[in-house]
Amino acid sequence: MVDNGSVGIVETKHWRFAEPPNTLELRSGAMIGPVDVAYETYGELSPERDNAVLICHALSGDAHVAGRHGPDERKGGWWDVMVGPGKGIDTDRYFVICSNCIGGCKGSTGPSSTNPKTGRPYALDFPMVTIQDMVRVQHALVTEHLGLERLLCVTGGSMGGMQVLQWxxxxxxxxxxxxxIASCARLSAQGIAFDEVGRQAIYSDPSWNDGDYYGGEPPKRGLAVARMIGHITYLSDSSMRAKFGRNLQDREEVGYDFGPPDFQVESYLRYKGGSFVERFDANSYLYITKAMDYFDLRADYGSLINAFRNVQSRFLVVSYSGDWLFPTYQSKELVRALQANGVVTTFCELESEYGHDAFLLQDEQLSQAIREFLRHTHNVVRRTDPSEE
Amino acid sequence: MVDNGSVGIVETKHWRFAEPPNTLELRSGAMIGPVDVAYETYGELSPERDNAVLICHALSGDAHVAGRHGPDERKGGWWDVMVGPGKGIDTDRYFVICSNCIGGCKGSTGPSSTNPKTGRPYALDFPMVTIQDMVRVQHALVTEHLGLERLLCVTGGSMGGMQVLQWxxxxxxxxxxxxxIASCARLSAQGIAFDEVGRQAIYSDPSWNDGDYYGGEPPKRGLAVARMIGHITYLSDSSMRAKFGRNLQDREEVGYDFGPPDFQVESYLRYKGGSFVERFDANSYLYITKAMDYFDLRADYGSLINAFRNVQSRFLVVSYSGDWLFPTYQSKELVRALQANGVVTTFCELESEYGHDAFLLQDEQLSQAIREFLRHTHNVVRRTDPSEE
Structure with a gap:
């Protein structure tokens, strides 16, 4: 049973590296190993090995970008609107890879993984990871395991976009x-603030127990609140107005009580918070938000221009007009610093009533921009590839 | 010891009404009594009784607008920058009144007050209150207790502005x-969403105990998270960038741990959350955010134009360009509906890098706008007052 325009039934694969006596040294100086990487691939690698596209996921994403894990999976992968036969990232043309980030909870090593030193979950003994560490692990997967020397494109939105820059x-x-896409060279003070409040909500849940809750009741209520906060920041004032307005939830008038939700927007947030905790680990939420907060190309390289000094890639930088969490001015900062280094850069601000999450929605504007950029880039590669001359 | 430009040492006064066998009927239909009202006044009522200015406070405010309760009080009242001799609301000219809203926790009857039926704090047996109920109680104070028949002006920001409209x-x-000021005819879906997440943070704190925590440990952690969320919405991306940026808190580099805050903005939020819980009751936070969510002049009167059909006041509507919680478009909606009713309305969008909280800051733009509006209004009153003819 293959959906129209879908990559069909897919499976998550697993690779382990940095096995003892080897370890992976993280940016913080901590050593870790073994490291498991969960990943998916779609499409076929070309004989010239020049058509690999790496997708980097955002905070709550995973390796499952497209297709379904089985005929009963209700929702497809998180970017199924973009990845598949004939779609923006066309799996008839490109070999697509995505892996779950280190620190995550979807098959790659993270705080819920077993600490080989204790035989128990790492919990907060898991070392802090950074965007650079996430990229380092992806690099190991792509080169050591998949045997690739070049990637036609690295793409991703939000935290995924941070990884793109680091790549x-x-x-x-x-x-x-x-x-x-919808990314930045460093998270704003406001972005850090929202992340911190989400973490505080988790810390405040007594079930969190300083991160040591595996085998017991996880801090569901704290994580749900964190997710609700996040959700508001991914939407926009206008998209919430259009979607919910002040519509009441299954009632003719407000209830004058603290029971069931009065408004649809409350019901929606409760649902989103409640469903998230069934699929996500609270400690991973802490680690990944910290990785986003720590990301700062200016601080790391002295200036953003200096950060991009050795870049050889062509760039397509995309922002959304309705995104107030990663606003367009942050993408423009990237563009200016790239252009200052002579990097061939196309910038595209897409008009949207939606907020930060707009890139995850069906959007022919974005699909077309990426489709054409990839096709053009692929053509340039093929024209300049020595093996084709 | 009187500060320069300060009303000096002031005290909160108390008035009780709706004493048995009387009760106050609330909008929800619930009856309540007795009702205590905490209020402060500054300046002198003129012999003509034509110079009273009523100030309505916002979510976390109280009756203590200006001056100090004693020489040791570190901070003055919440709008001390605006109210005092020679200030925007000049206490040498006007008789200024402010009362704590019903549902609050600063001296007026609210969920922490004693329920006369049980002799214990109301907790969630306190009836839900609305903006209209808050105004009704103020009206009783102003007419029955202070004996006023007219108010030269009713003003307030945020939830205070909602009360102004209802008045x-x-x-x-x-x-x-x-x-x-920085107000609206109905809270946006985004505004309801932020309120709801704050409430969820309180509900999630086991100390909340369905509101029944008086005499025990209050839900400090939940309320602190709610306040942190609120605080972010009162600031703006640009004001947070200017104030904190990505500055680290007492450290040379990030800590790679979940201990002390890495960034100043995190430290600030933790401080603000922590200090708020020492001065505010979590149940009042629940009740007052619900009152804001429920406020909807369009729903109540069929249309905003209809809501203002009997208005006789002159209006000065003020918004701030950097306010994304009560954005300028909401103030413009008020202006259009007022003007459609022939109400003399001046609209003023003040340029500010600050967010929703801008009206609480020292701002000569706002002081001057209000000073001139009050003076002009007072002159008009005196010219048209029959007793002066």
Whole structure:
């Protein structure tokens, strides 16, 4: 049973590296190993090995970008609108890869994984990871396990876009093109603030127990509140007005009580918070938000222009007009610093009533922009590839 | 010891009404009594009784608008920048009144007050209150207790502005002029969403105990998270960038741990959350946010134009360009509906990098706008007052 325009039934694969006596050294200086990486691939690698597209996921994402894990899976992968036969990232043309980030809870090593030193889950003994560490693990997967020397494109939105930037900086010779979407060179004070309040909600849940809750009741209520906060920041005032307005939830008038939700928007948030805790680990939420907060290309390289000094990729930078969490001015900062280094950069601010999450929605504007950028980039690669001359 | 430009040492006064066998009927239909009202006044009522200015406070405010309760009080009243001799609301010219809203926790009857039926705090047996109920109680104070028949002006920001609108609608003959600041005719879906997440943070704190925590440990952690969320919405992306940026808190580099805050903005939020819980009751936070959510002049009167049909006041409507919680478009909706009713309305969007809280800051723009509006209004009153003819 294959959906129309879908990659069909897919499965998550697993790879382990940094096995003892080897370890992976993280940016903080901590050593970790073994490291498991959960990943999916779609499409076929071309004989020229020049059509690999790496997708980096956002805070709550995973390796499951497209298709379904089985005929009964209700929702497809998190970017199924973009990835598939004939779609923006066309799996008839490109070999698509995505892996769950280190620190996550969807198959890659994270705080819920077993600490080999104790035989128990790491919990807060898991070392802090950074965007650079996430990219380092992806690099190991792509080169050591998949045997690729070049990536036609690295793309992703939000935290995924941060990884795109780090890829182009750390592995300039590997990244032919880069498409950071709704992203930034460093999280704003407001972004850090929202992350911190989400973490405080988790810390405040007595079930959190300083991170040591595996085997017991997880801090569901704290994580649900964190997710609700996040959700508001991913939407926009106008999209919430259009979607919910002040419509009441299954009632003719307000209830004058603290029972069932009065308004649809309350019901929606409660549902989103409640369903998230069934699929996400609270400690991973803490680690990944910290990784986002710590990301700061200016601080790391002295200036953003300096950060991009060795970049060899072509860039398509995309922002959304309705995104107030990663506003367009942050994407423009990227564009200016890239252009200051002579990097071929296309910038595209897409008009949208939606907020930060707009890139996850069906949007022909974005699909078309990426489709054309990839096709053009692929053509350039094929024209300049020595093996084709 | 009187500060320069300060009303000096002031005290909160108390008035009780709706004493048995009387009760106050609330909008929900619930009956309540007795009702205590905490209030402060500054300046002198003129012999003509034509210079009274009523100030309505916002979510976390109280009756203590200006001056100090004693020489040791570190901070003055919440709008001390605006109210005092020679200030925007000049206590040398006007008799200023402010009362704590019903449902609050600063001296007026609210969920922490004693329920006469049980002799214990109401907790969630306190009836739900609305903006209209808050105004009704203020009206009783102003007419029955202070003996006033007219108010030269009713003003307030945020939830205070909602009360201003309700005053002009419910008591049109009493309100000579009205100055709603950073306000709206109904809270947006986004505003309801933020309120709901704050409430969920409180509900999630096991100490909340369905509201029944008086005499025990209050739900401090939940209320602190709610306040942190609120605080972010009162600031703006640009004001947070200017105030904190990504500055680290007492450290040279990030800590790679979940201990002390890495960034100043985190430290600030933790401090603000922690200090709020020492001065505010979590149940009052629940009741007052519900009152804000329920406020909806369009729903109550069929249309906003209809809501203002009997208004007799002159209006000065003020918004701030950097306010994304009560954005300028909401103030413009008020202006259009007022003007459609022929109400003399001045609209003023003040440029500010600050967010919703801008009206609480020292701001000569706002002081001057209000000073001139009050003076002009007072002159008009004196010219048209039959006793002066």
């Amino acid at each position: 182009a900086i750390d592995y300039p010779e590997m990244v032919v093109s880069a498409v950071p | 002009a609608i419910d008591y049109p003959e009493m309100v000579v002029s009205a100055v709603p």
